[in-house]
Amino acid sequence: RGDSREAGAHWTEPGCRSCRCQEGRVLCGTVSCSVPCSHPLPVPPGGCCPTCAGCLHEGVARAEGEVFSPPDGNCSVCVCLAGNVSCLSPECPPGSCPSPSPSDCCSCQPGKCSFRGRTYPHGARFSPDGDGCTTCLCQGGEVECSFAPCPVLDCPQEQRLLRPGQCCSSCRDSPAPSDGSVSCRRTECLETCPHPIRIPGQCCPDCSAG
Template sequence: RGLSREPGARWSEPGCRSCTCQEGRVLCDAVSCSIPCSHPLPPPAGGCCPTCTGCLHEGVARAEGDVFSPSDGNCTVCVCLAGNVSCLSPECPPGSCPNPSPSDCCSCHPAKCSFRGRTYAHGARFSPDGDGCTTCVCQGGEVECSFAPCPILDCPQHQRHLRPGQCCSSCRDPPAPTGCFLDDNGVEFPVGQLWSPGDPCELCICQADGSVSCRRTECLETCPYPIRIPGQCCPDCSAGCTYMGRVFSNNETFPSELDPCLSCICLVR
């Protein structure tokens, strides 16, 4: 390049080439870098070889003497020394741990539980009798059991019973009623019995479930002067006539209460 070099002279050319002058000729080779560290920094601007004045760890440049933790955990401590990264992890004791915590550096496995000859993992829930009445859980090598809560029953003790496959007692079904009991007069009517409770127009029946159903009879008056018979709901038009408070039989004549010159007769239709 127009420059004169002494025989045996050495110099660097762009592109990281090393050249020498030998017997009037220029010989160039790629620069050979000797890197004496495990985590060198990239070559500086204008340089060809990485440098061990710092460390490049997981893509992050660290200064000489820098102490840091790797990205996969905060329990390992690393230090950058002369381009080398040395890391130290905590020593964890072997075996299980009673109360594992996600923030602990040491990974441990909770203790298992042994119950009635069977082994359960930590956190396992099981029913020892298989009926679901008792639920147990394994916690750090200890088994804790609880019973299913039962509702409060409103029946006497002698009416309670435990059905097969159930955890809690229940009240027995009441016996089917055989009749209707009326508290006001103490009379019991069998199922299907009809009676009148005092009003001849009201009729009641004792139903199969022990309840009483009543309904009233609607009367249709077909004559203007019917006879009202005691104990009978509807007035009777076939037995005679009622006029001004008096009862007359069929075809019976009688003077009018309003006009003594008039004569009336009871006619049954």
């Protein structure tokens, strides 16, 4: 085209043709692109080859060093480095998980509870003795129980009576002193056990659980 080239010179002609001067002749061919990355950006305007100065991931251009999550919502975290996209998925613990959540990335199910030979689903409330005095909750494979609160009694231990169908003891009916006086005495706790349960409102521990 009228331009003088030195022997051995290489240059690119419009239309992405690569030319060289060899032994007084001009030899041209289509530009061969060697792309050393997995997610190159498309050919930029005026260029001939894709570029690894960023990433094209699932049709979306990402800048060099950008950290992003794929649009499919699988909770993976990806990064664009030198035209390559690397993704990491969350590590999910095996088996059960503490609580269900639609936004959780792990497909785990809340654990069931085994209590006194019976199995309860997560979130179940139950009374193990069927009397309503003790209420238990299955939470993530663990059982938590609470006891019905009882009122403070103003009678000594030997005058207290636990009637059938009741959760708390009550005082036996006793005649009032004939002279109208009031006598008081400290409550003596007769029952002992290695693991007493302290119940708010009661002076003596509950040994019914052993």
